[in-house]
Amino acid sequence: METIILRGEYIKLGQALKAAGMVESGVEAKEVIQEGLVMVNGETDTRRGRKLYGGDIVLFDGEEIRIEG
Incomplete structure (x- = not known):
């Protein structure tokens, strides 16, 4: 499990995937999110700009990212 510690109030879903090293670019993040391959708190989310707190x-590709604020 990867942990991301927030610097501000939130991080966007696409940025979190990049920060965790699960995707290599914003374009790749957009693709996997729009294809419905990413879950946030147990539900599929297709919004790249989804704010995470x-x-x-x-959850993506069997790996988990925990957001800590």
């Missing part, structure tokens, strides 16, 4: 959990 402390306590949120992202």
Whole structure:
């Protein structure tokens, strides 16, 4: 499990995937999110700009990202 510690109030979903090293670019992040391959807190989310806050959990390709604020 990867942990991202927030610097501000939130991080966007696409940025979180890049920061965790799960995708290599914003374009790749957009593609996997729009294809419905990413879950946030147990639900599929297709919005690249989805704001993630402390306590949120992202699941992609069998790996988990925990957001800490």
